[in-house]
Amino acid sequence: MLEFICRRILSLFPVILGLLVxxxxxxxxxxxxxxxxxxxxxxxxxxxxxxxxxxxxxxxVYVQFGMYLKQVSVGNLGVSMYSNRPVxxxxxxxxxxxxxxxxxxxxxxxIGGITLxxxxxxxxxxxxxxxxxxISVAGLAIATFWLAIMLQLVFAMxxxxxxxxxxxxxxxxxxxxxxxxxxxxxxxxxxxSAFRDAVRxxxxxxxxxAFGGLATVARFTRSxxxxxxxxxxxxxxxxxxxxxxxxxxxxxxxxxxxTAVTQLGLLFGSLISGAVVVEMIFDWPGIGSYxxxxxxxxxxxxxxxVTIVVGVIxxxxxxxxxxxxxxxxxRLR
Amino acid sequence: MKDTLPLLSxxxxxxxxxxxxxxxxxxxxxxxxxxxxxxxxxxxxxxxxKSTLIKAILGILPxxxxxxxxxxxxxxxxxxxxxxxxxxxxxxxxxxIPQDPFTALNPVFKVGVQMMEILRWSGLPGEPPGYIxxxxxxxxxxxxxxxxKAVQIPDPEDAFERYPHQFSGGQRQRILIASALSSRxxxxxxxxxxxxxxxxxxxxxxxxxxxxxxxxxxxMLLVTHDFGVVAQMCDSVSVMYAGQTMENGTxxxxxxxxxxxxxxxxxxxxxxxxxxxxxxxxxxxxxxxAPPGCRFGPRCTSCRPACSEQRPPLMKPVGxxxxxxxxxxxxxxxx
Ligand SMILES: Nc1ncnc2c1ncn2[C@@H]1O[C@H](COP(=O)(O)OP(=O)(O)OP(=O)(O)O)[C@@H](O)[C@H]1O
Ligand SMILES: [Mg+2]
Numbered sequence: 158m159l160e161f162i163c164r165r166i167l168s169l170f171p172v173i174l175g176l177l178v179x180x181x182x183x184x185x186x187x188x189x190x191x192x193x194x195x196x197x198x199x200x201x202x203x204x205x206x207x208x209x210x211x212x213x214x215x216x217x218v219y220v221q222f223g224m225y226l227k228q229v230s231v232g233n234l235g236v237s238m239y240s241n242r243p244v245x246x247x248x249x250x251x252x253x254x255x256x257x258x259x260x261x262x263x264x265x266x267x268i269g270g271i272t273l274x275x276x277x278x279x280x281x282x283x284x285x286x287x288x289x290x291x292i293s294v295a296g297l298a299i300a301t302f303w304l305a306i307m308l309q310l311v312f313a314m315x316x317x318x319x320x321x322x323x324x325x326x327x328x329x330x331x332x333x334x335x336x337x338x339x340x341x342x343x344x345x346x347x348x349x350s351a352f353r354d355a356v357r358x359x360x361x362x363x364x365x366x367a368f369g370g371l372a373t374v375a376r377f378t379r380s381x382x383x384x385x386x387x388x389x390x391x392x393x394x395x396x397x398x399x400x401x402x403x404x405x406x407x408x409x410x411x412x413x414x415x416t417a418v419t420q421l422g423l424l425f426g427s428l429i430s431g432a433v434v435v436e437m438i439f440d441w442p443g444i445g446s447y448x449x450x451x452x453x454x455x456x457x458x459x460x461x462x463v464t465i466v467v468g469v470i471x472x473x474x475x476x477x478x479x480x481x482x483x484x485x486x487x488r489l490r
Numbered sequence: 491m492k493d494t495l496p497l498l499s500x501x502x503x504x505x506x507x508x509x510x511x512x513x514x515x516x517x518x519x520x521x522x523x524x525x526x527x528x529x530x531x532x533x534x535x536x537x538x539x540k541s542t543l544i545k546a547i548l549g550i551l552p553x554x555x556x557x558x559x560x561x562x563x564x565x566x567x568x569x570x571x572x573x574x575x576x577x578x579x580x581x582x583x584x585x586x587i588p589q590d591p592f593t594a595l596n597p598v599f600k601v602g603v604q605m606m607e608i609l610r611w612s613g614l615p616g617e618p619p620g621y622i623x624x625x626x627x628x629x630x631x632x633x634x635x636x637x638x639k640a641v642q643i644p645d646p647e648d649a650f651e652r653y654p655h656q657f658s659g660g661q662r663q664r665i666l667i668a669s670a671l672s673s674r675x676x677x678x679x680x681x682x683x684x685x686x687x688x689x690x691x692x693x694x695x696x697x698x699x700x701x702x703x704x705x706x707x708x709x710m711l712l713v714t715h716d717f718g719v720v721a722q723m724c725d726s727v728s729v730m731y732a733g734q735t736m737e738n739g740t741x742x743x744x745x746x747x748x749x750x751x752x753x754x755x756x757x758x759x760x761x762x763x764x765x766x767x768x769x770x771x772x773x774x775x776x777x778x779x780a781p782p783g784c785r786f787g788p789r790c791t792s793c794r795p796a797c798s799e800q801r802p803p804l805m806k807p808v809g810x811x812x813x814x815x816x817x818x819x820x821x822x823x824x825x
Binding site: 388389390392393394395396397398399400403407408411412415485486487488 | 545548550581582585586588590593594595596597598599604607608611612619620653655669670
């Protein structure tokens with residue numbers, strides 16, 4: 158198992174390199190010119206040339222890329238051309254917000270999706286099943302931004318149950334930083350009022366982000382469970398007198414979540430890209446909104462750095478998924 | 491067959507399942523008994539309703555199945571009274587061995603965990619089913635490891651912690667046998683327990699099974715379509731065709747002096763038990779379009795016009811030890 162994990166982590170490097178080449182090429186081909194933007198609106202042609210020289214943007218693209226790679230290999234992600242702050246610092250500050258949002262969404266997706274899917278399969282063709290199917294279709298059909306705005310409208314503006322935006326009230330001091338995840342830090346420091354506020358703030362963005370994936374997980378769990386319920390080992394346990402609810406949990410459930418776990422791994426990718434939209438709408442201070450700003454300002458160091466970070470996270474999640482798989486299904490060991 | 495009250499008795503069981511094409515009359519007045527300590531073979535071609543009958547006994551019929559008439563009694567307890575779910579009492583006293591050891595075990599759970607689950611809901615003698623408080627788990631574990639030893643699984647402690655795919659088919663069937671016997675049931679129901687295995691393993695498993703149930707005087711209902719297995723294992727036989735009981739009797743009588751034409755034809759398919767080897771022309775009719783009267787009629791060489799009008803009732807020949815449902819037997823006592 159350990160060897161397997163090491164091998165997977167080593168295979169990460171070529172993936173990241175490929176990712177960088179691709180992103181770099183796309184940025185290079187994009188019509189926007191960072192030097193023009195940096196020089197400001199009223200800059201003369203000479204000014205722009207000077208900026209270009211200062212940032213090394215006049216060199217051939219492969220030299221630029223080589224220099225960048227050299228930097229990255231020693232852990233230096235460069236300086237934001239826009240804010241002049243080290244990119245690594247910005248990311249370290251913003252990443253926990255995104256990770257917190259993604260983790261809460263992932264948990265909602267897993268628990269909500271697996272529960273819904275299981276109920277749909279156990280009470281096949283009953284009203285509960287129809288609700289499950291409706292949610293599945295809705296999850297595929299509803300656009301993230303529309304759901305976000307609707308939730309804001311109903312639950313924040315009309316009902317006032319949750320705040321419209323932000324991660325914590327502006328006047329509030331964030332909990333002492335331990336992990337950077339407010340929910341966890343506030344509990345660890347026994348700061349319960351901060352915890353309550355953090356929960357209230359994360360609820361709507363997390364639901365928005367989780368909804369599509371939740372529907373997918375529910376659909377996969379439901380169909381996998383329906384299939385597993387026809388398996389011989391179910392009728393065998395039934396025949397020996399094991400009660401139905403015990404057959405479902407844990408026996409059939411464990412077989413059925415294998416596909417759901419695969420889906421969760423794949424969905425984590427769309428979760429990060431979904432975070433870009435959700436963070437913009439809910440003003441969530443994570444790397445999604447950071448990335449969008451960087452794209453608007455052609456801040457290519459930031460774009461590349463975020464690409465690396467997201468790529469690494471995605472690959473790590475997939476390693477974790479494989480490990481969980483092997484834990485659930487002994488035949489894979 | 492015997493004077494004492496039978497352990498299991500199935501009388502005139504009629505079962506239908508509605509389908510899109512029409513009502514499938516799967517069981518038509520099935521009747522037989524299993525006495526205490528007796529091994530009864532249930533014989534019949536594929537598709538004649540043996541597994542459905544087993545499901546009725548175990549109380550796991552599909553929801554659409556409907557019992558039209560008849561009864562199943564187990565030790566005086568009415569098994570059909572509790573709808574489709576078997577009562578705790580019956581679960582405890584009826585052990586089940588499935589047909590296919592390759593698919594009966596859940597692939598993602600340890601063998602020990604699955605055996606513990608089954609024993610939990612049957613309980614050892616004197617224990618309430620479902621109870622796992624106190625040191626029950628420990629006791630069950632020790633008992634099951636002893637059972638694994640009894641069915642000759644090497645290194646049973648270790649086997650307990652392994653997964654199904656780490657055992658061969660024969661070993662898995664041994665595990666399932668250990669599981670079925672673990673709660674010391676009065677009756678073992680086995681649905682073709684060796685058809686999925688190769689011939690040598692088949693023989694070994696049957697010998698083992700026979701030894702184990704003889705020790706405890708456990709009764710067994712053994713489903714098979716193989717008269718060789720009957721000869722090796724059974725005291726009595728019930729022959730079924732297309733959901734109808736054709737002939738019941740002791741294994742010796744049925745094999746050596748069959749009366750019903752279907753039994754004769756079935757025996758004729760076995761070279762080691764018969765001089766002439768012939769198959770039976772035709773196939774088992776679908777239970778949806780079953781012929782009226784005796785369902786074997788269309789394939790029977792002794793068929794008379796009366797056979798297709800009304801099914802001959804099960805009769806005991808005068809002074810005989812068996813039941814036969816055939817017009818050839820015109821003298822006898824109605825069962
Ligand atoms: N749920 C069901 N709905 C409709 N028909 C069914 C159903 N279950 C079984 N049958 C039919 O009932 C008949 C008896 O099936 P069963 O499985 O009991 O036969 P069997 O004697 O066990 O056969 P085999 O030796 O192949 O195991 C078959 O014709 C089958 O098609
Ligand atoms: Mg069968």
